[in-house]
Structures are given as C-alpha cells and as structure tokens.
Amino acid sequence: MSTEDFTARARIREAAIKLFTERGMEKTSILDIAKEAGVSGGLIRHHFGSKDGLREACDAYVFDELVKFKEEVLAKGAANPGFVPTFDARQLLYRRYLGRAMIDGSEAAAAQFVEIVDETERYFREQGIDLPDPRGVAAALAAMTGGLMILQDHVARALGEEPGTNEAMLRMSAAAGHLFMNPLATTEVLEKAREALAAYQRKE
C-alpha cells in the first residue's frame, strides 16, 4: 500500500478489490462499492470512467502490488517459486483477487496466469528440477494454488473453522505444503491410476 491511501479514490479501489474478491464482478454493483467506500456512485464514474475501468484499475494495482511483494521476498534472498504458502493478509487478499479475476474473465488476470507459469517453469529449470513435462506441471501447479485461494472459504467450512481466519489459512497452507512435500499415499492406487492413464493415452 502506497502513501496517502485514504483518498476517496483509494477507498473506492480498496472497496472494489474487497467486494470483487468476495462476490465476483457480476454480483457486485457500483452502488455496493460506493456504499462500502462511503461515497456516491457518481464519484466512481468520475474517477474510473466505468465499471470496467474500475476493474482494470484494480487489476493493475493488485498485480503491481504482487510484483512488489515478490521483489521484496527476492530481496530477502528467499527464492519463492509461487507455490510456497504466505501468511501476509494483504498478499493473501491479492492472490485471491487474482484467482477470482481469472474466473471472471479478466484478460489481465489471464496474462498474469501465463506469467506465473513462465516463472515457475523457469524456476524448475534454474533449480535443476527434472520433470517429464515442466510446463505442464507448472501450469497444473498454478491452477492448484489458484484453487486453494478461490475455494478457501469452502476449505475453512469443511474444517470447521471460520472462513478468513488465521487458523483456517494456516491449516490449509500446512496441508498444501505437506502435499507438495510428500507423495500422496502408497504407490498402489496411484500406480493403478497411472496405468489407466497410460492405457488411455495409447488408445487415443
């Protein structure tokens, strides 16, 4: 968050990011945002031109902030390939926004997805990680972490936790981390699945 962020313009942006994330584009009206930000609907138009203009502004802002986060982490010397869980509330919000924007059909978000995949693939290469289809794995990974962001409230409810709380996110992140660190189950079932997959591929 940059300085001087209590202008009406910033309040509108923050409100929009919040509501777009929670409800999605379509279910959020300009008046909803105006109410949340404590301004009139007309002011949103004044500052952002249209609802789509507001969306684009939110996209640009969020993606820019995410880049800043990434550079911050990089400056600390920790290589974060993107699938390692974070606990900063703001970054969490922005990542969730990104996921939601992908679903809502934002072109900027779609481009962002590709960029994440690029970056993850590059990371695999740099780290010398050997994979049968590095780009495929990178893309699947991006979709999976996206799913965690998008469906976090469902996860929380399934765990009997209050959605949005630290406890819920912590448990989810730990579980996701475990899944990435350890192969799932003994080989038996997965071997069977692998066989089915191979059979299907041969048949195609």
Add this chain to the structure above:
Amino acid sequence: MSTEDFTARARIREAAIKLFTERGMEKTSILDIAKEAGVSGGLIRHHFGSKDGLREACDAYVFDELVKFKEEVLAKGAANPGFVPTFDARQLLYRRYLGRAMIDGSEAAAAQFVEIVDETERYFREQGIDLPDPRGVAAALAAMTGGLMILQDHVARALGEEPGTNEAMLRMSAAAGHLFMNPLATTEVLEKAREALAAYQRKE
C-alpha cells in the same frame, strides 16, 4: 445420461449446465439458455419455476450423475478417492460444473464439497495413509482438484493447447498426477518454507 433425454426439459437442463459451467450463473441469462436449447424463455419458467429453480435442478442432476459415476467406478473394483484424474468428457463437465457452482455460491455445491472431503478423509483412514492432519489434507486436495477443473482453460492456454481438447486435459491430468505421485523439488526450498511456516506458527 438417462433415457428419453431429448425432451425440451432435458435440453434446457443440458443447455443450462453447459452455460452455467462456461460463464457462471450471473453471466448467463434465461434467454441465453432458451436460445441454446431452442425453446422460448417462458418454457423454462414453466418447467423450473424460476432461474434459481433451474439452478437447483441442475445441481441435483449433476450431483446425482456424479454419484452414479462413482458407483460405476467402485463396481469395477477401482477405489477412486476423487483426486485421480478421469477422462470421461461428461464426468469432466460435471466436475467442472461442481467447481463453478461452488464459486457461484450454490449451497448444494458447498454441501458437496464437504462430502468430498469426508469421503477423502475416510479413504485415507481405510488405506492406512498416515497424515499429520488428514482432514486438512483432504480439504486442500479437494480445493486443488477444484482449481484444476475451474481453471482448466487457463491451463490449456498457458500450454498452447486449445481449451477443452483432449490433449489439454490429458497433459493437465498427467501433470497433476505427477505432482501427487512425487514430492516437488529437492528438499532445500521446501525445507525453508517449512521453517518459515513453523516460525509463524510459533509466533501466533
């Protein structure tokens, strides 16, 4: 798909499932569905009462079909815990519908999510799979596979494949399967992440 599925009622349902899945609830109008099904808008009201009634009918139908699929697989003797990829186009569509419905705020879909988590957790127990937080892992797993379904078009585009094609789904499934079968990366980075996580937990 049951018999006699070319009635207008069935066509409406199929069209609704298709469009709800592709565009989501809000972006799909009743007239869109009517056009896709080749009927008048009024007929939808006649059969389903309201848009929400139609949604509930679609939910019920899809979830029922998914149960049938599951039983079919079970009858073949293959224990499918839900995260093993499938290639049946219809099942794929329904799984994607489920993901979309979760996002669109369907209560039935939310219940379905919990049920999937229950089932996966039970599966872990039955298979004697030892996990630090079985339910947490089950929930994370459900969210991840949900992400794969929901964001499959983004994955396809990132891979340079045409969204919805067999090639795209095959590559994605193979990559996801690989991720579940193998620990990601050497221990170095993940160990660092684990430490960060532990530090955070201690701080809380």
Add this chain to the structure above:
DNA sequence: TAGTCGACTACACGTACGTATAGGACCGTC
C-alpha cells in the same frame, strides 16, 4: 365430440443497475 391437462409461445411489467448530465463545494492561481 366435448373437455381437461400439459407443453409451449408471445408479450407485457417491474426493477435493478450501468451510464449520463447538471450542478455545488472547495482550492489554487492570476
């Protein structure tokens, strides 16, 4: 052959929402 019922269409209604316009308050500049 008259009557009933379900399938289906056409069309009118209400409303929510994005957009457009007009105008007021405040602030700096010459």
Add this chain to the structure above:
DNA sequence: GACGGTCCTATACGTACGTGTAGTCGACTA
C-alpha cells in the same frame, strides 16, 4: 476577487433481464 479545475452529489435515462399473464396447440379421456 474572478476564474478554472478537481472532487463530489443528486438525479434522470436507457436497457437488460427475471418474472407474471394470457393464450394457442395437441393429446388423451369419457
């Protein structure tokens, strides 16, 4: 101290969409 620009509100307009109503057509039944 008049002027221009920016921030902001109030209100009106157009429209898309969900819903409600009236009515046609065909099939089945007595």
